[in-house]
Amino acid sequence: MLAMLAAGGGVATAAKDDPKAATRPATKPATEVDEETPAEPWREAKPEPPTADKLVAPPPAPAPPGGAADAAAPGPTDTVGFSDRLFVRSPGGEVILFPGALVQVDGAAFPRQAPRTGIFIRRARVQLTGWLGRIFYFVASADFAPSPPADGDPVAPSALPATDNYVSLVPAGDRFIVQAGQFDVPFTLENRTADAYTVFIERAMVARSLGAPRNKDVGVMVNGLLGNGIFYYSAGVFNGDGPNFRNFDNQPDAIGRATVSPFAGGEGMFRRLTLGGSAWYGRHVQGPTFPVQATPGGLRYLAPQWMTGQPARTFQLREHGTLTAFGGELAIPFGTRFGLRGEAVYKRQQLAEADVTLPDAPAAVLGTATLDGISAYGELWLWLAGDDRMLPVPGLQLPARIDRRYRRAFEDGLMLAVRGEFLKEDLISNQPTLGNPTRATTRVLSGTVGVNYWRGSLARISLNYVVNMWSGTSETIKALKAQSLLEHELLLRFQISL
Helix, strand or coil: CHHHHHHHHHHHHHHHHCHHHHCCCCCCCCCCCCCCCCCCCCCCCCCCCCCHHHCCCCCCCCCCCCCHHHHHCCCCCCCEEECCCEEEECCCCCEEEEEEEEEEEEEEECCCCCCCCEEEEEEEEEEEEEEECCCEEEEEEEECCCCCCCCCCCCCHHHCCCCCEEEEECEEEECCEEEEEEEECCCCCCCCCCHHHCCCCCCCHHHHHHHCCCCEEEEEEEEEEECCCCEEEEEEEECCCCCCCCCCCCCCEEEEEEEECCCCCCCCCCCCCEEEEEEEEEEECCCCECCCEECCCCCEEECCEEEECCCCEEEEEEEEEEEEEEEEEEEEEECCCEEEEEEEEEEEEEEEEEECCCCCCCCEEEEEEEEEEEEEEEEEEEEEECCHHHCCCCCCCCCCCCCCCCCCCCCEEEEEEEEEEEEEEEEEECCHHHCCCCCEEEEEEEEEEEEEEEECCCEEEEEEEEEEEEEECCHHHHHHHHHCCEEEEEEEEEEEEC
8 A cells, every 4th residue: 555655655756747648648659759769660569568447358450351251361471472462572572473374175076077175284384483582573384285286287376386485574563564575466455465364365366366466476565554543555566477496487577455444543433445547567478377267266267278289289379468457445344244345357468479389498378368357246244243353354464463461362253145146358460370279268257155154264164155256258168158147166275264
């Protein structure tokens, strides 16, 4: 009792000498810093040891706003964790690595004998993505899917293994990015949507056949998001010869794409409504062989190589002259579960008909040709479970980052989609006697119905039914029509993407 009175007298005396002492706590919290003492930010504050009067249960933590998935958000000092994808981070955060892989096992069934019904490895990629410091970003990957045999029939270049390998300079966040290397060229929304996240198993003909048939190229591109995500721009200079090549003919191509999403800054129904366009200009001199065009299942309807004459001679369509292409796109989402999307592409390209009978001799140009093509598609998608926020925004492919929380990485989603598309190409040759089977008109009408089961963005099982109808006057189309006016394909995909 005497000790308590003595303590009370001490406090009263202190309060009299210093009025602030009456309101100052007797013991300073660990997080409080004296005004006279400079803070030491590198030094972690140590909490006081508990006393008997402080052994009280802490209040329950508030529930995270996004549900249980948000509760597993990576902490600021985690060296290994998961935030939409696996990451490994150095203790100071100077280096962040995202190890990844993509495995796609496809199956295809056809009523006809060719292509063959069966199961095959479509893609088998190992990838390492990461940050070195705050402004350098890189993607390094390799594909181990087997390629078709060298003596087999030519296949569409979009079906050949090709991967992204590039280095980026990111000095201003997503507003300005410079990347150099091999990646999807910025032409059409379809082509700039990563292979793992396309709505259907294969891309539409606007990209796969006409717009960007080789999908990737080697070059330098600047791109970024401006105005809180409202404007997106991308433009670059490329070899124009496809992936894994140095410049084939010393002639670069210029390719660009821009979009506007006027409601991207909000969270309303039309936050992903997007209007955009693409452009491509190039000039080639005895460039690479014109790409094969085929259905999603691999049935060719435009083959750039043929044999004719006695003795037999081998000819190829080569890219020779100017290339001009334009594309337009429109995406209209109605909330996060339902939406419409469409694109159209026009292309005009000059070609050469070259004699390549002797493999060790230079190709001899015997004729010239001009291709005029137009293609378009419209698609509708509907999520019966989950919604479009489970997947990356289509058409952007921005650098990977450690998010504050999961974005529903392990939820189940069920998506239905329907797509209708057409392709019309007219090839005019100044030497019809060369017997080019793609000369005249090629028309393809195609419809696809798809079902996608998603486990977040990490796993996918897809089933597509495709029907193609042939129309036109080229010899290749006539041969296809003679077998059947309609061509049916049933496609299946099992996928894991990390």
